[in-house]
Structure formats: structure tokens, C-alpha cells
Amino acid sequence: MIRRRRLAEIQRRLAERAVLVGRPEAELVAGVDAAYTGTHAFAAAVVVDVRSMQVVERVAACQRVHLPYIPGYFAFREMGAAIKALRRLKSRADVLLVNGHGAAHPRRCGIATHLGVLLRMPAIGVASRLLCGRVEQGKEPAPVVHSGEVVGYALHCGRAVYVSPGHGISAENAAALVAGLPFRKHLPLPLHEAHATAEAVKKRIINGDAEIIFEGEGYGKGERIHR
DNA sequence: GCGACAG
């Protein structure tokens, strides 16, 4: 049984450790995302060299999911698999892009905050929809305000995307960094690549084509992966 | 109490 009160307390403590200032170098930008079945999460992490805009590394990891999706507590569902994949990266990215929010969270602790603080690296949350707060129309970029604080910015790269700092970077620099990346399917390149990779890996696993990749991770030909 | 609600 999950105790939201307990999880919320963990988020408040983590939020206190988040550094919402900074302008990290961004030569190597990583992106992380996950695809799901009824029982497992397939996370993929990619590293893009911003100068050539080429993917220089691509890894994946699998893990059983233990929690359902609950708005505000999404990190506890996806974090495990995401960290597992990120730890497999040989290259050290300058900044991490996460599918979800960072400071634009009720307790200033979205999944980008969790990953940034726990992995001790600059992290930025990029989401397609708001979890909390409102967009201040008029300014450019448009600030996302919650409880009187600017927790992120709304960008208009094709469709709206909400960028908020997770750790080691300011809201302004996070927005500028993301705005400077090429977009693919409404997502900055590193995230689009991570998303596509996670889905491809999940598909291959379900078809039984690539169980070798995750051998010894808790499932294999013998275990069912409910879809 | 009511509505809103990342992926």
C-alpha cells in the first residue's frame, strides 16, 4: 500500500536539495524516457552531441513497475527504470532532459528534480501538459506561475511544451537551452530519440527478439510480460 | 467540498 503522505514528504526533502540556478555547458545532452506494458517499464537513455546533433550513445534497461500512475507522484513509477538506464551510459552528459516536469510541480519536485538531485547532474523537465500552475500570456517566453513563483516557461515549438528546471540550472537557462535544440515530433531531439528507443526496445522484447539485452534482469523467456 | 491532474 502506497502512502502518499510519505511520498510527498520525500519530495519536499528532495526539493530542498534542488539547485535552481546555474548555466551548465551543453555539448552532450542526454534524454531519458520509458515505455510500458502492464508489468514492466522499458527505459531508454540517449546522449546527443549538440554540435553534430548526432546520437553518440544509446542504452536501455528494464524493470518491473511497482506503482500505478498517480499525478504528482509520477517519478516514483518511472524513476527506477530511468536511473537503471542512465547508469549504463558510458559517456557523461552535461545536462539531462526528462519527459515530465521539474519545478513545475505542486511540491517543486517533478521527476526531473528527482533524477537531477539523486544523480547529481543538471536536469531539465520537458512536458506536453501542465500539472499545476498557469501560463502568463503576453511575455516571451511565457512564464509558468504557481503559488506566485515562476516555476518554468512555455515554449511554442510547433505545439506548446512546458520547460522547468530540475536541478543545477535556472528556469530561464533551461528554457533557452531547450529552445536551442532541434525538435522532432513536438519533442527536443534527445527526448524524441529516447522515446523512440524505449518503444522499439519494448516492441522487440514483447516479440521475443531481444531478451538477450536484458538477460538476468528479473525476467526472460520464462516470465510473462503482460501487455 | 469541487475540480484539476506530468506519463
Next chain:
DNA sequence: ATCTTGTCGC
């Protein structure tokens, strides 16, 4: 997020 074929539109 996932379930799902064809189909309407830029």
C-alpha cells in the same frame, strides 16, 4: 502511458 484500423487533413 496503453488499447487500436482506417481515415481525414495540412
